[in-house]
Amino acid sequence: MKKTQKLLVRNIFAVVLQFILLSAFGQENFVPGRIIELNGDTLRGYIDYRNWDKNPKTIFFRNDIIDIHRTYKPLDIRGFMVEDELYESAIVDIETSPVLTAKIKPDPELHIVKDTTFLQTMIRGTKSLYYLKDRTGKSHFYIQDSSFILLIYKRYIKWVEGKKYVAENRSFLGQLINYLDDCPGIQYKIEKTGYNKISLEKLFDNCYAYKNKSVGNSTNPTEINFQKKTDRNKAEIGLIAGMTSSTITFKGEMHEYLTKADFTPSLNFTCGLYFDIIIPRQQQRWSVCNELTYTDHQTTGEFYDFESDEKHTMNFTTLGFSYINYNCMIRFKYPVKKMHFFGNAGISNGLLLNEVNIRMQEIKYYTEETTKYSFAIKDIKSIEQKINFGLGTRYKKLSFEFRYELGNGISRKSQLTSTTKRNYFMLGYLF
8 A cells, every 4th residue: 555655656746747848848839930131131930939038049940830940040140039029149258157156156257258149139229238048047138339248247255354255246337337328317226236137127228218308208219129028927816626635644663553543534625825926938837836725634543452352442543633734836837729737846834723633442351341532642743744746727717636745744753653645636716
């Protein structure tokens, strides 16, 4: 039985993982777009659009939706447009130092190398801004004069009087002061600008707004000829409700009335709210799903303790626990026509709200019979920690999900360990 349950957990995890990996990389998405050839001509057709999180190194293009695709690299074309995005071919400088605090070093020197890529256009006009997220996930920003100029930013470790600090090379602020020198009314805002999409986009918007105001023009028909607004996190809120099937098992050298008893499965109702934070890019397929749910279960077990014909005990155990749970999961959804299939995995913490914890012993000693009541488990966990895996589908606002959950049980005793397993069958409604 236990081997079967472990195998079930592994199989569910494998299915969820394969679903996510195959879905993430297995489907073409050719949509209308156009490429700008090296001679400046525009060729319309279809581009395999992936809503790239990291700038693409190659694209696939078809003249016709049923045509065989051709592969283009940055040196093959000037750029391309697809959906609401514009990419320009470029050979640019990138700074290769790590950005994660755990990996940065006491090295203030810039490490510049050349990269050939498609730059994403954030703003193109009299003052232009471009973006690159490289293969390592590091973000780079560029302005354009006669060529693309890297805005310099680097984090490094600095020791001051024996103490370690994270220092920053913010040379990009000086570069921006010079580049936006025709917007004197926003110069004071530059020093507060961060090296990120939202902050830089806001600064350039302020510059264009200042220039329009200074010439008495409330619109901007000429200075900005393209702008891609930064993608923001979106959220979905809804209700979930359904049924759970729960089982509990115990392990230990003592407490035979628990470890050797067969506890009945518990079928119960569950309900809750979910708050799904959709991560930008990658066609909004990835999200962080947060849930607040209510679950409970109640089960009984029996164990016959036979010592001799003169003395034997019948143990009846009743256990019941209700929880308010916070679930945090990574979810990947995959569109198929009007439906979405999704897989998710994550962790859960359940706060104990109420408990039923009874052990009844019917003791027969020769001709004397007595009944004794006590706690079945003397030390109960106030918080149960769990992992879960799920697969489901959604059509418009309605969804269905099967989820498997494995918890570390209810006993705090080191001599008595417990495991809870739940199967969820849930319906969801998106507000």
